[in-house]
Amino acid sequence: MAPQILAAEAAASSRSLTITLFLVFVAITLGITIWASRQTKTATDFYAGGRQFSGFQNGMAIGGDYMSAASFLGIAGLIALYGYDGFLYSIGFLVAWLVALLLVAEFLRNSGRFTMADVLAFRMRQRPVRTAASVSTIVVSIFYLIAQMVGAGALVSLLLGIKPGATFLGMDGDTAKVATIILVGALMITYVTVGGMKGTTYVQIVKAFMLMGGALIMVLLVLAHYKFNLSALLGDAAEQSGKGSAFLEPGLRYGVETAGDAAKTFYSKMDLLSLGLALVLGTAGLPHILTRFYTVPTSRIARKSVLWAIAIIGTFYLFTLALGFGAAALVGGANITAQDKAGNTAAPQLAQQLGIDYLGGDTGGAIMLAVIAAVAFATILAVVAGLTLASSSSLAHDFYASVIKRGNASERDEVRVARISALLIGAVAIALSIFAQSLNVAFLVALAFAVAASANLPAILYSLFWRRFNTSGALWSIYGGLISAVVLVFFSPVVSGSATAMFPDQDWHFFPLSNPGIISIPLGFFFGWLGTVLSKETDPEKYAELEVRSVTGHGAH
Amino acid sequence: MPASAERYLEVQRSEEFAQLRHRLRRYIFPTTVAFIVWYSLYVLLSAYARDFMAIKVVGNINVALIFGVLQFVSTFFIAWHYSRYAATKLDPLADEIYNELENGPSAEPAATATDGGKA
Numbered sequence: 001m002a003p004q005i006l007a008a009e010a011a012a013s014s015r016s017l018t019i020t021l022f023l024v025f026v027a028i029t030l031g032i033t034i035w036a037s038r039q040t041k042t043a044t045d046f047y048a049g050g051r052q053f054s055g056f057q058n059g060m061a062i063g064g065d066y067m068s069a070a071s072f073l074g075i076a077g078l079i080a081l082y083g084y085d086g087f088l089y090s091i092g093f094l095v096a097w098l099v100a101l102l103l104v105a106e107f108l109r110n111s112g113r114f115t116m117a118d119v120l121a122f123r124m125r126q127r128p129v130r131t132a133a134s135v136s137t138i139v140v141s142i143f144y145l146i147a148q149m150v151g152a153g154a155l156v157s158l159l160l161g162i163k164p165g166a167t168f169l170g171m172d173g174d175t176a177k178v179a180t181i182i183l184v185g186a187l188m189i190t191y192v193t194v195g196g197m198k199g200t201t202y203v204q205i206v207k208a209f210m211l212m213g214g215a216l217i218m219v220l221l222v223l224a225h226y227k228f229n230l231s232a233l234l235g236d237a238a239e240q241s242g243k244g245s246a247f248l249e250p251g252l253r254y255g256v257e258t259a260g261d262a263a264k265t266f267y268s269k270m271d272l273l274s275l276g277l278a279l280v281l282g283t284a285g286l287p288h289i290l291t292r293f294y295t296v297p298t299s300r301i302a303r304k305s306v307l308w309a310i311a312i313i314g315t316f317y318l319f320t321l322a323l324g325f326g327a328a329a330l331v332g333g334a335n336i337t338a339q340d341k342a343g344n345t346a347a348p349q350l351a352q353q354l355g356i357d358y359l360g361g362d363t364g365g366a367i368m369l370a371v372i373a374a375v376a377f378a379t380i381l382a383v384v385a386g387l388t389l390a391s392s393s394s395l396a397h398d399f400y401a402s403v404i405k406r407g408n409a410s411e412r413d414e415v416r417v418a419r420i421s422a423l424l425i426g427a428v429a430i431a432l433s434i435f436a437q438s439l440n441v442a443f444l445v446a447l448a449f450a451v452a453a454s455a456n457l458p459a460i461l462y463s464l465f466w467r468r469f470n471t472s473g474a475l476w477s478i479y480g481g482l483i484s485a486v487v488l489v490f491f492s493p494v495v496s497g498s499a500t501a502m503f504p505d506q507d508w509h510f511f512p513l514s515n516p517g518i519i520s521i522p523l524g525f526f527f528g529w530l531g532t533v534l535s536k537e538t539d540p541e542k543y544a545e546l547e548v549r550s551v552t553g554h555g556a557h
Numbered sequence: 558m559p560a561s562a563e564r565y566l567e568v569q570r571s572e573e574f575a576q577l578r579h580r581l582r583r584y585i586f587p588t589t590v591a592f593i594v595w596y597s598l599y600v601l602l603s604a605y606a607r608d609f610m611a612i613k614v615v616g617n618i619n620v621a622l623i624f625g626v627l628q629f630v631s632t633f634f635i636a637w638h639y640s641r642y643a644a645t646k647l648d649p650l651a652d653e654i655y656n657e658l659e660n661g662p663s664a665e666p667a668a669t670a671t672d673g674g675k676a
Contacts, residue, residue, distance in 0.1 A: 084625075087622075087625050088600070088603060088625075091596070091625055091628045091629070094628070094629065094632055095592065095596050095628060095632050097632070098589070098592050098632060098636065099589065101636060101639060102584075102585040102588060102589055102635075102639060103585060103589060230618065231615065231616030231617045231618055232617075234616075234617040234618065235617040238617065245611065245617070248617060248619055248621070248622065249607060249610055249611045249619060250603035250604070250607060250610055250621055251607055254603075254604075255603065257607075272600065272603065272604050273597075273600055273601070273604060276596070276597070276600040280593065280596060300648065303640065303643065306636075307636055307637075307640055310632065310633065310636045311633070314629055314632060314633060317629075318629065540566070541565070541566055544562070544565040544566040544569035544570075545562060545565040547569055547578075548565045548569050548574065548654070548658070551574075551577060551578070552577075552652075552654045552658065553651065553655060554560070554654075554655050554658045554659070555560070
């Protein structure tokens with residue numbers, strides 16, 4: 001009953017509508033960016049959007065920064081294909097916000113200025129700690145960027161319906177992918193270099209409204225289809241999946257039980273626990289999320305913005321349940337995998353089906369598909385802009401101003417370097433993504449979370465709450481956590497030695513799990529402790545200042 | 558405006574600040590442990606208690622789905638509860654200490670020799 005995505009003439013009109021809507025979004029956001037650039041004069045404007053955003057605005061922007069294509073298309077696709085297990089991702093991504101709310105957001109806002117390193121280096125030797133923080137910020141952001149940009153490239157051929165052998169504007173599928181990666185990269189560089197934090201924040205706010213609006217319409221249509229009977233939706237999804245009630249239970253995707261292979265079953269379950277841990281502890285260590293807390297005037301408003309973010313993100317992840325099961329029921333797994341094996345087109349295909357059923361046949365389907373495809377592009381753009389901004393801020397504020405210039409750079413100079421850094425990081429991300437586009441790099445998002453949880457979070461928590469913590473401890477936890485996570489993944493089945501690996505024809509793996517968190521997160525905390533006790537350095541006066549300021553907001557920027 | 562190093566040390570050692578720190582840490586650390594244990598329980602049950610998670614409660618809605626939605630409910634609840642706790646138990650005390658740092662100590666018996674509170 002479900003049509004092949006973009007099979008008929010409706011395809012052409014849908015495609016041009018998608019492009020039109022996307023161009024409208026680009027035009028609006030570029031307009032905002034240019035307006036924002038006129039308001040961007042000081043370093044505080046560029047790095048922190050002038051610290052003038054309200055709790056609600058920043059909450060929406062956090063949502064826009066956080067709800068990536070992996071959340072929207074990825075989780076909906078996982079649920080559509082594997083049922084309940086996709087929901088595990090949603091839960092980890094949401095619960096993680098309590099770590100940010102209770103342990104990080106307010107204290108970071110009170111004691112830092114522009115970057116994560118402001119807090120980490122507060123009572124330490126500036127240059128080594130800022131270098132380490134900058135390295136880990138850039139590594140996390142680049143991993144995340146590559147995953148998003150390669151995803152965008154793959155998505156465009158699917159959403160614009162460019163099949164192998166077919167052409168679009170004279171480009172074949174592969175050229176269109178490269179063109180998309182370059183276009184996305186060019187736009188994100190423009191948002192960041194021209195609009196700074198102010199422009200980027202508004203892009204994220206607009207995107208959050210579009211995403212929530214688009215998802216809400218789809219959820220209402222799905223629920224209406226089942227007369228708001230959730231059980232009926234689930235039953236139909238289970239039946240259509242061909243897997244019966246197992247589709248509504250954990251175990252089809254994660255922690256898979258292989259009969260007769262106890263070791264494989266054990267590792268599969270450990271992998272699930274490892275992933276869960278990284279999702280929950282990673283969020284509060286993601287640099288592009290941390291810098292968002294600086295865009296509000298006070299720590300109380302930072303708290304409020306996290307509360308808004310939890311409300312928005314939580315609602316969205318509940319929506320993904322209806323979207324995923326709706327796609328399984330109304331589109332069907334076979335139709336989804338025919339389009340994309342990973343299921344990333346489940347949400348757009350569902351949109352098309354809903355349009356056909358409820359908004360007047362093929363035209364309605366084409367319109368809905370176009371709207372959701374444009375939302376998906378907007379989603380990717382907002383996320384990559386946030387990542388580019390966070391990493392270029394760190395390169396300029398931490399590495400250039402503090403390490404190279406030893407704190408003697410003028411504000412103007414620093415902002416100029418930040419803009420150049422955005423260009424540089426954007427160019428590197430584009431080049432790496434083009435190189436990586438034929439490889440399976442979906443694991444990079446989970447790796448970014450694992451590094452954030454293993455390297456950044458231990459250092460942040462020790463800095464804020466452990467009097468004895470020192471320079472050596474900070475360096476050990478950042479480098480120790482970073483290297484553990486990256487090395488374990490390098491020797492894991494996601495890089496080599498399995499059919500779905502990045503290099504499927506090679507095999508050098510010896511670490512059995514795809515997710516390093518369960519080992520690398522405890523290692524990050526352990527190294528932070530070890531490095532601290534190995535060094536005699538302590539600075540009770542600076543810790544007193546950090547502690548008093550982080551809790552009371554005294555002397556906050 | 559930032560205060561001097563001695564002033565921050567002095568505030569950090571004050572009874573008032575110790576009380577604020579106590580109220581803060583008494584809330585955030587146990588709550589963090591609680592929600593991580595609660596979340597881990599959910600992940601562990603998903604991995605190892607599949608028969609339990611598969612029990613149907615109402616129609617096609619099983620324990621796994623209810624457990625998952627309860628994670629949402631607990632997250633919303635903790636967020637709401639923390640914001641209330643912070644507004645009533647933490648913010649007023651933090652404001653008091655902040656004002657003392659800004660304006661110098663008032664007639665506060667705990668505070669002894671000072672530099673006037675201004676850097």
